[in-house]
Structure formats: C-alpha cells, structure tokens
Amino acid sequence: MKQYDVLIVEDDPDLCEALSDTLELEGYRVLAAHNGTEALAKLGRNRVKLVVSDVQMPVMDGFELLRNIHALHPGLPVLLMTAYGTVPKAVRAMQEGAVDYLVKPFEASALIDKVAAFAVVDAPAADFTIGPDPGMQKLYRLIERVAQTHVTVLLQGESGTGKEVVARAIHEQSPYRGGPFVAVNCAAIPDNMLEAMLFGYEKGAFTGAVQSMPGKFELAQDGTLLLDEIAEMDLGLQAKLLRVLQEKEVERIGSHRKIELNVRILAATNRKLKQSVEQGLFREDLYYRLSVFPLRMPALRERPGDIVPLAIELLRRHGFDAACEAVFDREALDKMQAYSWPGNVRELENVMQRALILKSGKRIAVEDLIFEENVDPHVMAGAVIENAWVDNSEDMSSLGDQVRSAEEKMILQTLLTENGSRKTTAEKLGISPRTLRYKIARMKESGVAIPCSA
Numbered sequence: 001m002k003q004y005d006v007l008i009v010e011d012d013p014d015l016c017e018a019l020s021d022t023l024e025l026e027g028y029r030v031l032a033a034h035n036g037t038e039a040l041a042k043l044g045r046n047r048v049k050l051v052v053s054d055v056q057m058p059v060m061d062g063f064e065l066l067r068n069i070h071a072l073h074p075g076l077p078v079l080l081m082t083a084y085g086t087v088p089k090a091v092r093a094m095q096e097g098a099v100d101y102l103v104k105p106f107e108a109s110a111l112i113d114k115v116a117a118f119a120v121v122d123a124p125a126a127d128f129t130i131g132p133d134p135g136m137q138k139l140y141r142l143i144e145r146v147a148q149t150h151v152t153v154l155l156q157g158e159s160g161t162g163k164e165v166v167a168r169a170i171h172e173q174s175p176y177r178g179g180p181f182v183a184v185n186c187a188a189i190p191d192n193m194l195e196a197m198l199f200g201y202e203k204g205a206f207t208g209a210v211q212s213m214p215g216k217f218e219l220a221q222d223g224t225l226l227l228d229e230i231a232e233m234d235l236g237l238q239a240k241l242l243r244v245l246q247e248k249e250v251e252r253i254g255s256h257r258k259i260e261l262n263v264r265i266l267a268a269t270n271r272k273l274k275q276s277v278e279q280g281l282f283r284e285d286l287y288y289r290l291s292v293f294p295l296r297m298p299a300l301r302e303r304p305g306d307i308v309p310l311a312i313e314l315l316r317r318h319g320f321d322a323a324c325e326a327v328f329d330r331e332a333l334d335k336m337q338a339y340s341w342p343g344n345v346r347e348l349e350n351v352m353q354r355a356l357i358l359k360s361g362k363r364i365a366v367e368d369l370i371f372e373e374n375v376d377p378h379v380m381a382g383a384v385i386e387n388a389w390v391d392n393s394e395d396m397s398s399l400g401d402q403v404r405s406a407e408e409k410m411i412l413q414t415l416l417t418e419n420g421s422r423k424t425t426a427e428k429l430g431i432s433p434r435t436l437r438y439k440i441a442r443m444k445e446s447g448v449a450i451p452c453s454a
Contacts, residue, residue, distance in 0.1 A: 004031040004046055005119045009039040009053035009065065010081070019052070022108045023115060024423040025433050036060025040068055048076070050119040052111075055082040070097050077118045081106075100211070116189075117197065117213060133303035139295065146293050147173035152245075154290045155268040157297030160346030163268040164228060166297065171224040176264045179223025184216050187229035195237055196253055199244070205254025217250045217261055224264040230290065231271040231282055242286045265290070300341040300348060307336055310345060314352045331366035339371060347372050353428055357413050408443055411436070415450065 005028040010016040013034065020030045031046055033039035037059045039051065051069060055062035066078050080101040099118050102110060146153055147170045155163040164183060171181045189197055196206075200215030216225060227233075233241070244250050245265060249258045267290045276282035300307065308328070328336070341347055351369055358368040410429065418424040426436040440450055 004029045004048045005050065006115060007031045007033060007039060007042065007046075007048045007051045009033045009036065009051060009057070009062070011035055011054060011057045019111065021422050021437070022111060024421050026112055026115075027423060028115065028119065029419070029421065036062070036065035036068070039065055040072065043069070043073055043076075050115060051076060051078045052115065053078060053080055055080055066098055079114055079118060100213075132309065133305045135298060136303055136306060139298075142295065143170060144173060146170065146295075148175070149293075150175065150264060151292045152265045152267070152290055153292070154273065154294045155266065155297060156273060156294060157270065158299050158344055159270045160344030161297040161299060162345050163270075163297055164226065166295070167224070167226045167266045167268060170266060171264070174224065174264060176222065176224050180220055181224050181226070182216050182220040183226040183228055185228045187232035191234045191237065194233070195240065198237075198241070199250050200252040202252050202254035205252070209254070212252070215250065215252065217244065217263060218259060220263045222262050224266060227265065227267045229269060230267040231269040231273055231276050235281075235283065238283045238286050242283065242289060245286075245289050300344040304337055307341070307348070308333065310348060311336065311352055314349050315356065327362065328364045329366065332364055332369055335366050335369055343372050350428065353414075353417055356417065357410065407439070408448060411439060411443070412448070412450075 006023055008016055008019050008023070008030060010019060010032075011034050016032050016034065020032050023030050031042055031048060033042050035057050036053070039053065040060075043051075051065075053062045053065055057065075060068075062080050062082075066080070069076055069078055077099040078097070080098050081104055082101055083104050100114055102114060143166060153167075153170060155166055157163055167183070168181055171177060184194075184198065186194060196209075196213070196215070198215050198217060200213055200218055201209050203209055203212045227241075244261070247258075248262075249260050251258055273282060273287055273291070277284045277287050300310075311328075343350070351371060354370050355364045355368040358370070359365070411425070414425045414428050415421075418428065422433060422436055422440075426433045429436070431439075444450055
C-alpha cells in the first residue's frame with residue numbers, strides 16, 4: 001500500500017486539482033477521487049492520514065462516505081467541505097464523527113490550517129538501518145534499547161540526517177506503538193499559533209476560535225509526540241511546555257479542565273541545544289527534562305561506508321523497474337565518496353532522483369550526478385536534451401522544438417517519479433511552483449497528458 005497524507009474527494013475536476021495543488025505546495029502527499037465510491041476504492045488500496053470531502057456529490061455524497069469510512073476505516077479523520085445552505089447538515093455530520101467542516105468558498109489558507117490540524121505528515125526518507133557503518137550499528141542497538149522504555153529522547157543532528165525517521169522507529173518499537181505518532185515542526189508554525197496547536201483551544205478562546213479544537217498532545221494520546229526543531233520555540237511557550245511535561249496533563253486555551261496525558265515525548269533539533277541554553281535561548285530546566293536520553297545522529301560525511309548502500313536503497317524506493325539493476329561507474333562512486341553531503345540523506349535522495357532522470361540505460365555515470373551546490377535547471381535540461389538528440393537524431397526538427405520537447409520530457413519524468421506532486425517536482429527541477437504551473441498549462445494546451453497526483 002502507498003502512503004498519502006490527504007485524500008481529496010471532489011466531483012468538480014478543476015476544483016479537485018486546485019485543492020490538490022494547494023496542499024502539495026505545502027508539502028503534503030495528496031490522493032484525489034471524484035466521488036464517494038471512488039474514494040472508498042482508493043482507501044482500500046492506499047493509506048491516508050485525512051480525508052477532505054465535498055458534501056454534495058453524485059454516486060455517493062459526503063455524508064454516506066463519512067458513514068462508510070467510520071465503518072471500514074475507524075479512526076480516520078474526515079473534514080467536510082460544504083456550501084453555506086448545508087451548514088446545518090455539516091454540523092450534524094460532525095456530531096456523527098466528522099472532525100470539522102469548511103464553508104465554500106474558502107481561502108486556501110483556511111484549507112491549509114484545517115489540514116495542518118488533522119493530518120500527521122510522515123517523513124519520506126530511507127530506512128535508517130541501511131548501511132554497515134560501525135558507529136551507526138552501535139546507534140541502532142541504542143535505539144532498540146531506549147525504544148522499549150518510557151523515557152524522553154532528545155535527537156540532535158544536522159538537517160537531513162534522519163531524526164524524524166529514527167523518532168518513528170522508536171515509536172514503532174515502543175510500548176506506545178499501538179497509538180498514533182504525531183509530529184509537530186515547531187519552526188514551521190508562528191509562535192502565536194503554536195501554543196493553540198499544541199494545547200488545543202475552546203470555542204471563543206480567541207478571535208477566530210469558532211469551535212473547540214483538540215491540540216497535538218490530545219491527538220497523540222496513548223502514542224508518541226515528536227517536537228521537531230524544539231530549539232525554535234519561544235521562551236514563554238517553553239515554560240508552558242515544561243509544566244505540561246512535569247504535570248503530565250494539559251489544559252486547552254480558554255478552559256480550566258485538565259486532561260491527563262499518556263504520551264511518549266520525543267524532541268529533535270539541528271542545533272547544539274546545550275549551547276542554546278548557555279546563550280539564554282533555551283530554558284535549562286526544559287533542556288534537562290527533554291534530554292533524559294540524548295542521541296546524536298551523525299552526518300552522512302561521517303559514515304562514508306553507508307553512502308552507496310543508502311543510494312541503492314533510494315533508487316529502489318523511487319519505483320524504477322531497473323533501479324535495483326542500475327550501477328554506478330567508478331568515477332561516480334569516487335565522486336559520491338569524496339562529496340561532503342551538506343544536505344545529508346535528504347540531499348542524497350535528491351541526487352539519486354536526478355540521476356534516474358539523466359542516466360542512459362542502467363548505468364549511472366559521473367555526469368548524471370548533480371549535487372545541490374551545482375543545481376542548475378539549464379544544466380539538467382542540457383543533459384536531457386543531449387540524450388533526446390542521441391535517441392532521435394534521424395528526425396530532429398528545429399532547435400526550439402528540441403529544447404521544448406526535452407523540457408517537457410524532463411517535467412513528465414519528474415512528475416511520474418514524484419507521483420504527480422507539483423511541489424516536489426518544482427523543487428527537483430529547480431524552478432518555482434508558479435513557473436511549473438505555467439509550463440504544465442502550456443503542455444495541456446498542446447495535448448500532452450499530465451500525470452495526476454493520484
């Protein structure tokens with residue numbers, strides 16, 4: 001089964017695509033369906049974190065879909081989209097189990113905020129246990145031991161080293177594995193919103209609080225809560241977080257009712273947290289509360305023996321039939337081993353995806369490796385164009401047609417690799433999402449079939 005973050009169910013194709021693009025640009029992996037029956041079929045073949053469904057649809061409407069989801073996929077949250085005239089029905093649907101509703105028309109920001117509250121995003125990364133590096137093997141054994149306990153773990157390491165992957169591994173091997181795994185990126189949420197997101201709030205607690213909302217602590221009940229980029233949290237909020245950790249209970253904003261918690265806390269940061277304490281940027285008491293069992297994730301350059309095994313695994317994971325047969329030539333291996341990998345495993349994944357697009361046959365040559373510091377869409381386009389000319393030398397037309405054809409080929413290949421995701425396709429190609437949307441629109445006008453996000 002494939003894993004997605006959000007399933008959009010909307011019978012209007014244009015609106016469905018717009019909603020999908022909006023969420024993909026925020027980093028979500030999106031699946032789409034055009035009615036309730038199609039949605040249930042896709043839920044049978046894929047795993048999702050949240051369903052966002054229209055109410056008025058042919059074949060099976062949103063209310064019937066909600067009832068079917070509760071019967072077939074208990075615990076899967078459903079967010080309804082409804083026209084103004086059907087708001088009373090949507091409210092009743094919430095009483096039957098929908099987590100919330102949006103009234104059409106709504107701003108993109110409203111959709112993003114609602115999805116952020118209910119969709120728990122997984123980190124798409126390689127299996128952290130891949131590779132023979134002795135230091136990493138020792139770390140794996142430590143992780144297995146600490147996972148069996150209830151203690152708080154502090155994960156420290158550079159960006160892209162796999163901290164969230166390790167956090168998930170700890171959860172899956174822990175006594176809390178039967179509960180949810182909830183991750184919150186403290187750096188990605190404004191300070192004035194982070195408190196409400198963590199602790200929840202009651203209706204009327206502040207302007208815009210039109211209904212009660214559970215916080216991430218509540219959503220992680222009987223499971224694991226990862227506080228990612230914890231060093232970016234405001235000092236005032238750190239004090240409130242410390243109290244929650246000490247008392248093992250939380251109060252929603254605007255409420256005096258205490259909610260007892262049974263949550264495993266993990267924290268992660270790419271900073272040296274002890275230095276932040278010394279600089280007065282992080283509370284010392286909170287540091288010691290979080291750092292019961294600290295683990296340091298080494299940078300990829302510190303584990304050179306893992307580079308090639310990880311690269312091969314990443315090739316395989318990106319779904320190319322020939323990926324497991326693809327081999328690196330000697331120059332490519334030397335270049336990979338000599339490179340410093342400042343973006344760590346995340347950068348290695350990007351380089352492998354580019355190599356799969358640029359390679360000829362089953363071999364990956366040194367010229368197929370384009371690192372982050374050398375990312376240039378014109379360079380990548382030139383490499384693809386060269387292959388296109390080699391493959392089609394007998395029927396070349398004008399230079400402009402060849403360039404446009406190669407560009408379209410590169411966009412299509414990347415869309416296929418990224419399962420139709422506009423956001424990650426734009427990132428991999430080194431262009432803005434707006435530019436990609438323009439180019440896709442031009443391709444559609446010329447009759448090119450564009451892969452959907454589903």
